[in-house]
Ligand code: BES
């Protein structure tokens with residue numbers, strides 16, 4: 001799908017469909033006002049007769065509008081009753097427009113939705129969001145269906161239009177970034193959606209090498225189990241020993257910044273299937289544990305978006321990739337292993353495997369002399385209990401870094417909420433037999449997992465994003481969401497501003 005930016009009046013741009021928003025107050029946006037005039041009051045009349053639904057995200061298609069309008073159709077999207085839209089409402093409106101266009105017969109359209117007022121957001125943001133949300137709304141995962149039926153008249157081009165020339169540059173910039181982020185989200189969703197028999201650790205390593213083909217600026221390195229052994233990654237290897245698929249430690253480097261600038265390091269949990277191991281999970285919905293590599297997928301998506309945007313910074317993506325399966329050779333509850341840091345870990349539950357692979361990857365991160373390290377992981381079911389499916393859990397040893405991430409979440413709408421890392425919680429992971437246990441008892445599971453990781457991140461500023469609740473959806477619309485690629489790309493963009 002193609003996106004571009006253009007200036008022009010809503011009645012004068014030639015297209016198969018022009019898209020405008022109208023709120024319940026019937027206060028027309030400038031673009032809608034213009035269409036109303038040119039159509040000799042048709043929009044106003046349809047509003048009066050209640051033939052246009054102005055509820056937030058409701059769409060009405062007007063065929064062959066009256067008067068002198070250059071577009072063959074007008075798609076009106078309801079904007080609800082608020083004068084200023086929230087980020088979430090704007091997303092809902094743009095997604096509704098995209099779905100309506102996709103199911104209709106226009107294959108190309110001109111959108112004036114960026115002339116709506118969104119709380120504290122500028123034109124570049126609205127243009128970027130329009131592209132990301134449209135692309136995301138039209139995403140389908142049908143590579144494994146033999147009878148995939150594509151839409152009959154797919155939307156092929158969306159023009160983000162502005163009436164004033166002065167906003168064109170900002171619109172162009174937003175569209176450009178939107179395309180990059182949209183592709184990153186798509187990559188994260190597709191990797192997440194692939195089943196565990198195809199998306200194996202080895203396959204993820206191949207995906208990283210494939211990314212290098214698209215972005216030659218990337219450096220990609222894959223460490224095999226031999227090398228992990230040499231580095232002393234006993235925690236990571238303790239998880240993969242129950243699996244016939246060899247673990248991989250994938251390292252992707254993007255150097256867009258100055259030579260001496262310390263990199264941001266992203267570490268993504270890449271458990272391509274989590275059965276729980278010997279502490280095996282109950283059967284219900286176990287298929288969803290193929291999504292246990294969504295942290296890794298978000299690192300892939302973010303690295304690709306940053307390379308596409310050519311952001312002036314240095315970025316390292318590290319993905320420890322493994323399966324977690326039961327086997328005669330698998331780790332057993334009570335086993336004690338030594339991590340790369342030298343600290344020993346008593347594995348009281350083999351299902352708390354994410355922290356075991358992350359701790360060695362986090363120790364490895366040190367060699368890149370990071371400015372900051374952010375890990376992203378579907379780490380705890382407890383996070384879903386605490387924050388549901390709307391919000392990412394955030395824990396950090398540095399409040400400035402935490403604030404940067406919280407703000408990036410607010411700006412992008414891909415939000416996170418902070419939980420504390422206090423000493424009382426850390427005491428919960430003490431062990432009688434080793435330096436620490438890999439679980440912390442019943443209470444505060446997300447925080448004790450954070451405390452575990454914090455013991456491996458003392459040398460640098462670090463934050464942990466627990467995406468267990470947001471990385472995928474269950475039920476009817478089951479599938480990976482691509483979160484938190486928007487949060488991460490926003491965070492990195494802010495660091496370049
Ligand atoms: N991948 C899971 C966490 C998870 C569970 C994410 C359900 C999303 C939905 C993780 O490896 C895990 O199994 N965590 C355990 C930790 C426990 C044994 C301390 C959990 O949350 O139950």
Ligand code: MN
Pocket residue numbers: 274276324350351352353354
């Ligand atoms: Mn687990």
Ligand code: ZN
Pocket residue numbers: 271274292351353354378379
């Ligand atoms: Zn897991």
